Amino acid sequence: MDREDLWRALGLDLEAHGALLEALGPLYQEVFLSQENRPEGMGYFDSVVADIHGARVAELLQIRESGRPVVGTFCVFVPKEVIWALGGACVGLCAGVEVATEKVEELLPRNLCPLIKAFFGFKLARLCPYMEVCDFLVGETTCDGKKKAYEIFEAYKPLYVMQVPQRKDEASFTLWLEEIRRFVNHLEEVLGKALSPQKLREAIELINRKRKALARLNRLRFNDPPPISGRDALLIHQLAFFDDPERFSSRLEALCDELEERVKAGEGVCPPGTPRIILSGCPMAIPNWKVTHLVETSGAVVVGEESCVGSRYVGELVAVSETSRKGLLRALAERYFKIDCAIFTPNPERRRHLASMVAQSGAQGVIHYALKFCDPYTVESYLVERESPVPVLRLETDYSPEDREQLRTRIEAFLEMLS
């Protein structure tokens, strides 16, 4: 299908959408294509971005037209295995750039997380084909901002909301398990079909394979020099939310094979001994590459993301030792309940996890990345800094390019201090 026809069929604002895609090209050239020593395997991921609103959207439309549901999500807490098991497809949504600000601020307060304002903007301005191709969305009560914004958003798109508890004790786990059961029941009712334990096992294996490949990528980055840049690794994590899981996994596995060869040959994207940084904090949605790009053009390399677009998504695998519906749902609930998101109180697991990433990667510093007005992460950053084994630079920013030079100055001073 011709791209314009596809976007027209989905009701996009063709003119504004064209301008948006046009702006992506030079940015991608600057941030990604200008890099030296890139692994060859990045070619596939470059081609995905080059057609970011095209090929995959067309596939999803086909899935939908064949009567299978396409479901959009905003958060790593949604147990996507269930959606795949029921024959559906799960996809992330556009939320990485500020659009249609004026329209958004008729609905939402100005002082709100840029990610939330972004997904409203993409919907109101009809710029996200992933949003439009979805049958419905699944939200969650992770943060106050999203929780309350969904109540407004449901006037624009069918939306199902899962409650995520706020503490990690038995009563909270019971609630969470019940939420997963409720979600499955809801899907079964909407789709008019029952979840087959066998299909669920297959879906768990499908997603486990993706997480395993991402974990392997992340371990390879612990080498000095890292065989891949932080920018490329971030991009791969971002695309993990959009691409077909099977194709994505197989391309990523091939890339990891290549990276292993590079490691053996002592090849990397920068000289050995280049200062190593872990990014920690809020998710970075496409095309939010600002901070990683600044770090890597200031003489350092990012060797890990302690983030939902990063290690918090990769996390642990779902156990597939179970065969019953009940057992598999419990295994899913257990896996998702381990996510060390800042919405939990207390959340010492996140600091331990970060410390272990620092130790494994040999990072000399942590940059804590918080989206403006994000209370869970901006408040928790104080504890992250206090308990970090290495120095921490705390940044708070939004999607605007305006603070770029100011951020560069702070990042350079931080790197200077580390050396």
Place this chain on the structure above:
Amino acid sequence: MDREDLWRALGLDLEAHGALLEALGPLYQEVFLSQENRPEGMGYFDSVVADIHGARVAELLQIRESGRPVVGTFCVFVPKEVIWALGGACVGLCAGVEVATEKVEELLPRNLCPLIKAFFGFKLARLCPYMEVCDFLVGETTCDGKKKAYEIFEAYKPLYVMQVPQRKDEASFTLWLEEIRRFVNHLEEVLGKALSPQKLREAIELINRKRKALARLNRLRFNDPPPISGRDALLIHQLAFFDDPERFSSRLEALCDELEERVKAGEGVCPPGTPRIILSGCPMAIPNWKVTHLVETSGAVVVGEESCVGSRYVGELVAVSETSRKGLLRALAERYFKIDCAIFTPNPERRRHLASMVAQSGAQGVIHYALKFCDPYTVESYLVERESPVPVLRLETDYSPEDREQLRTRIEAFLEMLS
């Protein structure tokens, strides 16, 4: 006990504390004492404010010295009946004015709710005798800001945190009931004594009496002209968190008797037909009287507060038909679960409640009051406006006096529009 000795014994910063109290005098004069036609019964409440950090603090210190616990709370979700039943005393904390901003911003992000920054400031600057006289505090996971800030605050004061669910369904109620049981078990363990169902019934009746008296006050305000100003009514709701419940109730009942006489005589604080406003939104802690004062010096009268310092605190009574521990705890859980706070999703109960207040009071307009950066209320205000039966003015402000004239202009324009 001499006041200075009392404050010294509690470790306050005497000089800064003196300056704080000194600033309160002229403000109280301007906002309260300059009003005309005040009910005589306000004399008692004036005297409480005149010694706001004195007599009641001394009483609480005595309670503590007699071996009974004094417990501080920040939120209407904490089931205070349990604390009273165990022989303790429950008290609100200072959070209505910005103090020690620089120290606070070493711990907390700048872009955070002023109420949270205020209670940190009062602790860090040693200015709140209620905080100091407490044995420990009870927090709750209502909003992201408080939930995460408690993790930092516990380094400064012993703190127990209750999880409040985010939705009103059966699984959430089960979690909440479990949280109340856990809280009771914790208190019993800490205090080394068991909760007696008989004492719990008495405590429920003690607090029910206070809520009944406040509800009676609020109903009396529905008369035109109202027999009491919004400022005085707000102050009474604020003092409900501090004063001895029995004394408070009996003084408030006497005031209500007086107000009933006034209503019979057609007497009020303003001419009949004065434009009537409901305030809706975030809590206003002492000395946060800014918006009510602006409204009532702009030719209107506030006839109700749909707020935690207002009708959301008063709410329903706890049923005392039960006699067993289990039954009474369930009755408590049921009562608190009905609170229509913006942290719940969805929260149509709050809009219905507001509409009913508007109908009962004959208000011509609603002013939605949100503290800056408060996501639950700033986001929900869109739905409040959309569904309100009367016009809504949405304000977002903090504790600074700087926006006073700007707010006055907006309030005057709103009142103009109503007439």
